[in-house]
Amino acid sequence: MVGGVLGHRSLSIITALVASIIYSRLRKDWPNPQEMVHRHAPLGLNGTVTIVTGANSGVGLETARSMVRAGSTVILACRSAARCQAAARNIERSEATQEAPVVARILTAACELERLEEVEAFAEWVKARYARIDYLFLNAGLTGIGWHEVRFSPSGLEQRFAVNHVGHHYLTKLLKPLLTRHAVHGRSRVVVVASRSHKFSPVWEIPIQQLPSPAMLAPRSWPWTYLRDLQLYGLSKLCNILFAKQLQRRWGDDLVAISIHPGSSMNTAGGQSALLPRLWLYLVSPWAKTVEQGASTSVCAALDLTLEGGEYLDDCAVSHDTHSEVDTEARAADLWDYTENLLNLKISHS
Numbered sequence: 001m002v003g004g005v006l007g008h009r010s011l012s013i014i015t016a017l018v019a020s021i022i023y024s025r026l027r028k029d030w031p032n033p034q035e036m037v038h039r040h041a042p043l044g045l046n047g048t049v050t051i052v053t054g055a056n057s058g059v060g061l062e063t064a065r066s067m068v069r070a071g072s073t074v075i076l077a078c079r080s081a082a083r084c085q086a087a088a089r090n091i092e093r094s095e096a097t098q099e100a101p102v103v104a105r106i107l108t109a110a111c112e113l114e115r116l117e118e119v120e121a122f123a124e125w126v127k128a129r130y131a132r133i134d135y136l137f138l139n140a141g142l143t144g145i146g147w148h149e150v151r152f153s154p155s156g157l158e159q160r161f162a163v164n165h166v167g168h169h170y171l172t173k174l175l176k177p178l179l180t181r182h183a184v185h186g187r188s189r190v191v192v193v194a195s196r197s198h199k200f201s202p203v204w205e206i207p208i209q210q211l212p213s214p215a216m217l218a219p220r221s222w223p224w225t226y227l228r229d230l231q232l233y234g235l236s237k238l239c240n241i242l243f244a245k246q247l248q249r250r251w252g253d254d255l256v257a258i259s260i261h262p263g264s265s266m267n268t269a270g271g272q273s274a275l276l277p278r279l280w281l282y283l284v285s286p287w288a289k290t291v292e293q294g295a296s297t298s299v300c301a302a303l304d305l306t307l308e309g310g311e312y313l314d315d316c317a318v319s320h321d322t323h324s325e326v327d328t329e330a331r332a333a334d335l336w337d338y339t340e341n342l343l344n345l346k347i348s349h350s
């Protein structure tokens with residue numbers, strides 16, 4: 001009846017308008033990274049050097065874009081050189097209106113985090129060009145939600161643990177001389193992109209050295225495979241938080257290390273691996289941050305000079321929403337030693 005009076009075309013337009021108004025009301029007004037730059041570094045970041053891992057897509061690409069826009073020289077570190085160059089062109093295009101050309105301030109280099117020799121080659125490449133790094137964003141992340149089977153890195157570690165934690169730990173260690181030399185804006189900043197999903201990591205009585213436990217890696221039938229994927233991803237993200245805290249304790253005189261949660265269920269490539277996660281991202285999209293907004297907390301962690309180091313940030317604010325049983329100084333120290341041992345073993349066998 002209503003359709004008959006208004007005509008189907010008008011009805012569709014009205015429905016689309018109402019839907020877009022509801023959608024815009026539902027989406028919270030999260031800050032974008034530019035607001036963070038203006039608030040915390042109004043004079044810009046000229047003369048600084050930034051590295052972003054996983055810079056070719058999602059939060060990493062937007063973090064890199066914000067740092068370029070703020071005036072920093074940015075090294076895009078990606079596992080594929082071709083995707084890295086495409087990301088560089090993407091940033092050059094979006095920043096083309098700026099007065100100073102940005103091309104010279106965007107560099108690209110391959111860094112496959114699950115291959116320790118590639119991490120070493122990347123670190124050497126950086127050291128050959130720069131004496132100091134001001135901002136290191138350990139952003140790359142492998143979710144693997146929907147894989148249904150456990151995958152391993154070439155050195156035999158569970159792949160998410162290898163990429164999200166061990167590769168980043170190793171990269172930071174190799175870049176230590178460049179990170180502990182006092183930076184243009186004070187101490188260098190290391191921002192570790194963790195996730196609220198660290199809560200999926202079960203709280204175990206067993207020592208961190210025995211994780212992931214054989215029970216976690218055991219074959220499961222669908223849909224329990226999803227639970228396992230969430231637990232393994234969560235474990236790697238818990239490691240990110242513990243790593244940042246221990247890094248601060250160990251090298252905190254010379255750098256500032258902070259972990260962050262960028263936002264939940266943002267529609268990035270990481271969530272596209274299977275049908276169910278894709279459907280979930282579609283359904284929750286009105287409540288989720290945009291990918292650009294997802295970069296704000298990383299930028300905030302890098303630039304907010306009131307942060308002392310060791311904090312975990314969510315929505316650009318300090319959060320204490322972590323497992324109190326697991327997020328302890330002893331666990332963080334154990335994880336550090338365990339990772340160092342793993343690296344020593346892998347390096348001596350390669």
Ligand SMILES: NC(=O)c1ccc[n+]([C@@H]2O[C@H](COP(=O)([O-])OP(=O)(O)OC[C@H]3O[C@@H](n4cnc5c(N)ncnc54)[C@H](OP(=O)(O)O)[C@@H]3O)[C@@H](O)[C@H]2O)c1
Binds near residue numbers: 057083195270
């Ligand atoms: N999206 C969310 O809702 C959400 C929520 C909480 C936390 N996070 C975290 O945010 C960070 C960025 O994720 P995103 O959402 O922006 O996802 P994304 O678009 O999938 O970005 C992930 C990046 O990591 C890179 N990467 C994956 N495996 C790698 C490896 N072996 N070596 C080097 N780089 C590798 C990817 O490279 P390729 O393109 O080559 O695969 C990609 O550049 C991750 O640490 C993620 O855990 C995201």
